[in-house]
Amino acid sequence: MQIETPTILKKIVARKYEEINERKSHTPYGNLEVAASVANVHNAPRGFAHALKHQIAIGKAAVIAEVKQASPSKGILRSPFVPADIAKSYEKGGAACLSVLTDSDFFKGHEEFLVQARAACKLPVIRKDFIVDEYQILEARAIGADCVLLIAACLSGQKLRELDQMARDLGMDVLVEVHNRPELDLALEYTHTELLGINNRDLHTFELSLDHTFELMGEVPSDRLIVTESGIHTRDDVALMRQKGIHAFLVGEAFMRADDPGKKLAELFQS
Numbered sequence: 081m082q083i084e085t086p087t088i089l090k091k092i093v094a095r096k097y098e099e100i101n102e103r104k105s106h107t108p109y110g111n112l113e114v115a116a117s118v119a120n121v122h123n124a125p126r127g128f129a130h131a132l133k134h135q136i137a138i139g140k141a142a143v144i145a146e147v148k149q150a151s152p153s154k155g156i157l158r159s160p161f162v163p164a165d166i167a168k169s170y171e172k173g174g175a176a177c178l179s180v181l182t183d184s185d186f187f188k189g190h191e192e193f194l195v196q197a198r199a200a201c202k203l204p205v206i207r208k209d210f211i212v213d214e215y216q217i218l219e220a221r222a223i224g225a226d227c228v229l230l231i232a233a234c235l236s237g238q239k240l241r242e243l244d245q246m247a248r249d250l251g252m253d254v255l256v257e258v259h260n261r262p263e264l265d266l267a268l269e270y271t272h273t274e275l276l277g278i279n280n281r282d283l284h285t286f287e288l289s290l291d292h293t294f295e296l297m298g299e300v301p302s303d304r305l306i307v308t309e310s311g312i313h314t315r316d317d318v319a320l321m322r323q324k325g326i327h328a329f330l331v332g333e334a335f336m337r338a339d340d341p342g343k344k345l346a347e348l349f350q351s
């Protein structure tokens with residue numbers, strides 16, 4: 081009998097369910113509901129989708145700049161890693177929004193990094209994690225997230241629907257991420273969010289090709305805003321995307337490896 085080796089995405093998601101159970105035993109759901117309501121008063125959502133659309137409306141690329149210390153495919157990307165300094169640098173370099181990794185086991189992220197980055201600037205922030213449960217949506221709002229990522233590869237249609245609705249009811253935006261045609265069909269059928277991310281990276285195999293965006297973009301209805309994610313490294317990558325009509329980008333590694341991440345952002349994206 082052949083035993084199937086779990087892919088990295090399956091390992092991350094399996095660990096995520098364990099982590100959520102551990103967290104639920106420390107902080108009951110009701111406490112988080114209160115914390116999320118308090119955040120809606122003191123840390124009201126900053127308008128993630130609006131910030132992206134504003135950049136595009138004025139003819140600029142809308143960049144979601146990632147704050148990521150490490151990744152399973154590339155290991156450590158940045159050391160020392162100071163989220164507040166990175167956030168300030170991104171704001172100066174012209175980012176529309178921030179993406180902060182909060183997963184600790186695989187990305188060396190932390191919720192506190194999101195809190196620190198958001199407090200250091202005025203930009204809206206997405207909680208970048210592997211969200212599979214309502215509890216994590218409440219956590220996201222409680223720590224001040226303005227948007228959450230929902231990865232279609234990790235979720236059933238019904239769960240996508242529930243999490244998308246819940247996040248938007250709490251005032252956050254949602255970026256739903258797909259990598260192939262079946263995931264796109266799932267996202268279009270079960271979510272109402274405007275923001276549709278096409279990940280150029282296969283999260284099971286790490287294979288990366290910008291062609292994923294070009295192959296899927298024609299199938300996305302015009303009322304959704306496409307964000308191309310992963311593998312953007314050069315001005316040529318950016319120019320090619322913009323020629324094809326893609327104006328929103330999620331970029332991590334190229335910025336994280338630069339001495340000054342915001343300066344790198346400006347170099348890649350200034351026309």
Ligand SMILES: O=C(O)c1ccccc1NCC(=O)[C@H](O)[C@H](O)COP(=O)(O)O
Binds near residue numbers: 279311332333
């Ligand atoms: O990057 C990984 O190794 C990875 C592995 C498993 C699941 C997700 C993973 N990355 C998340 C992302 O998709 C990226 O952080 C994001 O799109 C930015 O990509 P890049 O510009 O290539 O750093």
